[in-house]
Amino acid sequence: MTTTGARLRVDPIACDGRGLCAEVLPELITLDDWGFPIIGDGEVPPGLMAAAGEAIRLCPLLALRRC
Amino acid sequence: MNAVDTRNREADGGPGLRAGHLPRLLPQRRGGGPASWEEHCARHGGLPVIGWDEGWRGQLMAEVGRSGLTGRGGAGFPTARKLRAVAAGRDAPVVIANGTEGEPASAKDKVLLAREPHLVLDGAVLAAQLVGARQAFVVVHEAVREIVDGAVAERKQGRRDGIRLKVMTGADRFVGGEASALVNWVGNGIPLPTVTPPRAAEHGLYGRPTLVQNVETLAHLALIARYGAAWFRSLGTAAEPGSMLVTLIGGVHRPGVYEIEIGRPVGEILALAGGPAVPLGALLVGGYFGTWAGPEAACPLPFSANGLSEVGASPGAGLIAALPTDSCGLAETARVARYLAGESAGQCGPCVFGLDAIAGALEDLAVGRSFRPDLLRRWTGQVEGRGACHHPDGAVRLIRSALRVFGAEIDRHAQGLCCGRRPLGVLPVPPRRQP
16 A cells, blocks of 8 residues: 655644635545644545645645645 | 762761652751752752863763653653753753743742752753753742842852853743743743744754753752762652652642652642641642542552552642532632633634633533533543643643543532532632733
């Protein structure tokens, strides 16, 4: 099985809960009861790398990062 | 053989502390007020001179490692490892002695600074020399600022430490003592946590490697430099050596700050304060980020990380709050939860909105307005691990333990009953700050 080694992390101070990331990448990002993203600990699977990149680009506050 | 000259001179009647004996940090002295430089030296001898000698630094660093000293600010991180991490940085390091003690229930750092300021300052100077820093900031609670200023002035007059000591008053808020918030406060005047990594040890004040160390830890360091690792280990357990300061509040005869051997049973620690003054329903162990436990379960346990893990607790910053049976633990916890929600730095959404929601649900539960433990479980799960600092995690630990320990009380509240017969306030909470 291929691994990407890519994980997503949100900067909780920068994040304002706009929620775009969860719309683009619902497979990996859900929202809590106040609209802030909950991101799984696991690696981004190969099939979702493009969507993950899109989620990072779309964040208006540059709070979502790859690590 | 000890690498450090252990100046234990009890044999010739000179200064020194006997192995295996208390007190270490807080000796009985006649008269009030802080120990002067002369009194301090009469008890311990002068500060061992390390200066910039590489050999001495290496030896003392190894001695601290052998001592097994861990941080006394709550997290319990091995001190030698932190010292080495800071010393390994490329830029010149800085030291911050953390005496902010923003937790309203805890008094041990204030008492230590008020009574033995020179022991803490010795530790700050030694820590600076160990990591190769030329400056140490000593950030203290405003209640003891004058005393610490006086002690620093005394040292400047009589002798040179070779390290610049700068005293500052900490920001008067709960998160102000968190390492990144303290660095932000000293450097920028902003008492708010920043995102980690980078940690202060690598990239702290002015971007330099920064040692943030609790003042009690520094006081222990000052004693280890004089009496050695073997002496330090003559109290405590093999895994958690030494002594520590604890703050006892609530339903005991003589609330206050006591020095204990690590691993002493909780019940014996209560006895130091004269024992329970009233029948006790629960103990809050560790602090406001700590854990509630039943007295029968907790009292026989050793006060150590290992011993207290049996009830899911840890020594934390050394608080034990004794809750009388006729006080309502749910209502007390709801009040502290509201305080902690208000003390959120306001930066991270889950902490701001989550802690507020959780405090509201707890308040509803405490006054019997509504009964939603399912929501509390859901929200504590959603808040945990989602802040830049561990403020939400600590609050969640406290609240979860309350739901566990006061389970029977929750059921009574659901029927409109409450055990509380006394006014709230076993756990002190400062007045609400103006938004």
